[in-house]
Amino acid sequence: SAVISQKPSRDICQRGTSLTIQCQVDSQVTMMFWYRQQPGQSLTLIATANQGSEATYESGFVIDKFPISRPNLTFSTLTVSNMSPEDSSIYLCSGKEGNTEAFFGQGTRLTVV
């Protein structure tokens, strides 16, 4: 199955700053997704990253706060903007491969201080 390389694996950031997370896939995938996992919680979908068009955001998530890029079928970025301590979470990107698997990057553990 495909492999996603996600970086950074972790970061500690000052409030008010922004962090861009990158995901590189070793093959072309039509659909990529970004999830947030708050401490002790399950995964919540932020948005679906579409190649060549704007991302589709879920309720409660907006483009100004979480801008996403998808310049081609193997790469995507998520930016967490104007961070606050409430943004401290694990952020995960995911790709779809066929119908029987969704594979994930290694995750980015973000702490905002």
Add this chain to the structure above:
Amino acid sequence: AQKITQTQPGMFVQEKEAVTLDCTYDTSDPSYGLFWYKQPSSGEMIFLIYQGSYDQQNATEGRYSLNFQKARKSANLVISASQLGDSAMYFCAMREGRGYSGAGSYQLTFGKGTKLSVIP
């Protein structure tokens, strides 16, 4: 209503024993897929097993098997011969629909997870 329910926040199992992690789901879509993932403390999500709604047989992958009871809308994960390395969070997830209608149809909805601890 929750689409995926995992009622066991935490489970303990003796090493080499089998353990069942519960998952029930709610959907009116006749076409759906059910997934189980393992998340160790490192945070990565490791795909374990998949069951399609039209699959006639229960899925198996090595020591993992999925006890799929469609009428009861349950998809329990069975881990046989538990190992210390199995200690982790386990998430059940569902994908609804065939996704042909466009973006968003392939997203996964996750349960709250079960923390499994394997005791030596």
